[in-house]
Amino acid sequence: MTIEIKRALYNISALADLGQEITSEKDFSDKIQSVLYVIMGTFLANRGAIFWYEKDKGKIIPLARKGFDAKGAPKLRIRLGHVLPMKKNEPYSLVEGQGTAAFRRFRDGAVQTGAEIFVPLWVRDEFIGLIVLSNKFTSQPYSPEDFELLKVIANQIAITINHHMLFMDLSHQLEENRRLYEEMRRIYHDTIQAFAAAIDAKDVYTKNHSQRVAKYSVAIARELGWEESDVEGIYIAGFLHDVGKLIISNELLNKREALTDKELLELRRHPAISYRILSKIKFPWKNVVKMVKHHHERLDGTGYPGALMAEDLDEGVKILTLADSFDAMTSVRAYRDKMALLDALVEVKRCLDTQFDGKIVAAFCRVLEKEIKGDLPEPNILPHLDNDFDPSVITGLLEALIRELKD
Amino acid sequence: MKATNFKVVSRLAGDVAVVYPQGYLNNLAGESLVKECNSYLSRGVRKVVLNFSGTDFINSIGISLLLHIMEGLQEGGGTLCFTNLSKVHRDTFEMLGLTDHMLVFGDEDEAFRHLDAGSGT
Numbered sequence: 001m002t003i004e005i006k007r008a009l010y011n012i013s014a015l016a017d018l019g020q021e022i023t024s025e026k027d028f029s030d031k032i033q034s035v036l037y038v039i040m041g042t043f044l045a046n047r048g049a050i051f052w053y054e055k056d057k058g059k060i061i062p063l064a065r066k067g068f069d070a071k072g073a074p075k076l077r078i079r080l081g082h083v084l085p086m087k088k089n090e091p092y093s094l095v096e097g098q099g100t101a102a103f104r105r106f107r108d109g110a111v112q113t114g115a116e117i118f119v120p121l122w123v124r125d126e127f128i129g130l131i132v133l134s135n136k137f138t139s140q141p142y143s144p145e146d147f148e149l150l151k152v153i154a155n156q157i158a159i160t161i162n163h164h165m166l167f168m169d170l171s172h173q174l175e176e177n178r179r180l181y182e183e184m185r186r187i188y189h190d191t192i193q194a195f196a197a198a199i200d201a202k203d204v205y206t207k208n209h210s211q212r213v214a215k216y217s218v219a220i221a222r223e224l225g226w227e228e229s230d231v232e233g234i235y236i237a238g239f240l241h242d243v244g245k246l247i248i249s250n251e252l253l254n255k256r257e258a259l260t261d262k263e264l265l266e267l268r269r270h271p272a273i274s275y276r277i278l279s280k281i282k283f284p285w286k287n288v289v290k291m292v293k294h295h296h297e298r299l300d301g302t303g304y305p306g307a308l309m310a311e312d313l314d315e316g317v318k319i320l321t322l323a324d325s326f327d328a329m330t331s332v333r334a335y336r337d338k339m340a341l342l343d344a345l346v347e348v349k350r351c352l353d354t355q356f357d358g359k360i361v362a363a364f365c366r367v368l369e370k371e372i373k374g375d376l377p378e379p380n381i382l383p384h385l386d387n388d389f390d391p392s393v394i395t396g397l398l399e400a401l402i403r404e405l406k407d
Numbered sequence: 408m409k410a411t412n413f414k415v416v417s418r419l420a421g422d423v424a425v426v427y428p429q430g431y432l433n434n435l436a437g438e439s440l441v442k443e444c445n446s447y448l449s450r451g452v453r454k455v456v457l458n459f460s461g462t463d464f465i466n467s468i469g470i471s472l473l474l475h476i477m478e479g480l481q482e483g484g485g486t487l488c489f490t491n492l493s494k495v496h497r498d499t500f501e502m503l504g505l506t507d508h509m510l511v512f513g514d515e516d517e518a519f520r521h522l523d524a525g526s527g528t
Contacts, residue, residue, distance in 0.1 A: 003502055006498070007502060010499065010502065013467070014467040017433075017467045017468065021468075030435055037472065038466075038471070039467075041466070041467030041469065041472075041474070042470075044504075045474075066475070137505070138507070138508060140504060
C-alpha cells in the first residue's frame, strides 16, 4: 500500500471520527473539544481552537482550545473585520496571506501566538465562527490535500455549531415563554382570589368560603386521580362558584331570620347569575362554568337551577357540591351556629345518594383521614376545621364510611 | 465509536516513569494520559516510557493527545519512549511522519537500556 493510500485511509477514518463526535449525545462543550482533538490529530497541529461568533455581542469567543491558552503566551485576539474578507469555509494560511497594513499587523500578531491556519465557518450567509490551527508538530507544511479536507471538516463543524446555537436560542425562548406563562398564571390566580375575596366580603359569614371550597375541591379531585390541569380548573371553579352573589343584596345574604319563598327564589338565582357572568370568559380549563352553574344541583333532581338528576351531573359538579356544602356545615351562618366535624360527617352520610355521590364522599373521607393521620405533607381541609374533635372518633367514622361505600 | 473504559496505570522505576494507557485511546477520557505524564514532569521526572501493550485502538483524538504529551516532554527537556506499539499503530505513526520525532522500542527493556545509556530525545 502506498503512503498516499495510507494517508487517504487515515483521512477517511478521521472524517468518520468527526462524524461520530458530531452525532454523539455528549454535552456540547465536550463534543466541540473532541472535534477539536479530531482536527488537531488529523493535521498533527500542536495548537488549535474553535471559535464562535456571538452575534448579539459582536464578539468572537472560544468554544474549545488547546495550546493557545498557555500561561504567559501571547493572546490570540480576533475581530470580525479580520475574518470577513477570507473565503467562506476555506482555509487561509496566515503565513502566506497578504492584505492591508492593518491586516498585516493582525496577521503578525496572530502568527506570534502560533496560529498558522484560519478557517472561517459559514452557514449560507451567516458567519458562525472559525477554526484556528498552528503549524504541524512535524514542521511539514499544510498540503493542498490538507486544505481540501479542512474545507469538508469546516462545513460540518459550521453546521454543527449553527444547529446547537439555534437550539439554544429556541431553548432560551421556550424558557422565557414558560416564565411569562407562569407570571401570567400567577397574576390570573391572584386576580381570581381577589375577586373571590370580594364575593365573600359581601356576606360577613362567608369570609374565605370560596378559598376553602377551592381547597376542599382540589383535595377531593387529587384523591380521585385527576390530571393537574383539571385540578387547577376545579380550584378556579371553587373560587368563583358564588360570583353570582355579587348581584344579590347584602341584606338578603346576611338575613338572620328564615327566608320567605320570594327571598329564597332570589337567593337561588346566584348559580345562574354566576353562569351568565362567567360564560363570557374563555377559561383555559375544562368545565369551570358548568361546575359553577350546577353546584347546587342534587342527585335526586331537587337541586337548582336545572333540577338535574345524578346521571346528568359531572364528577366536578359533584365534588364542588360536596365541598360547598361541607364548608357551609362547618362554618357559622347568619341563621345558625357551625356544626361540629362529627355532626357534619353524619349529615354528609345522611345525604348520601340524595345530595352527595358515594364515590365523591368516599374520596373526601379518604383524604380527610390521611390528613388527620398526617400522611399528606400539605393538608387542604384540616387547617380550616376547628381542632376540638377526637381524632380516633373521626377516623373511626371515616373508616366505617369508606368501608360502607366500598361495599 | 469504539468505547471502552480507558484508564491509566503508571509506576516509577528509578528516575523513569512507566505509563500504561489501557483501553481505547479515542475520546476525552484519554486526557487522563496527558495529565498523568504532566504530573510526572511537574515532579521533576524527565524520562517517561509509554507502554502501549494494553492499547488496541488509537484514533485521531488519541494522536492529538499523544502530540500534547510529546510536546510537553520536548518543552520540559525530557525523553519520551514508546514501547509495545502494535504494527498498525507503528505504521500509522510512520505514515504521519511522527516516527522521526519519536523514540520507538520493542519493549520496556529496550527503552530502559536506551535511557540508561543516557541518550537524549
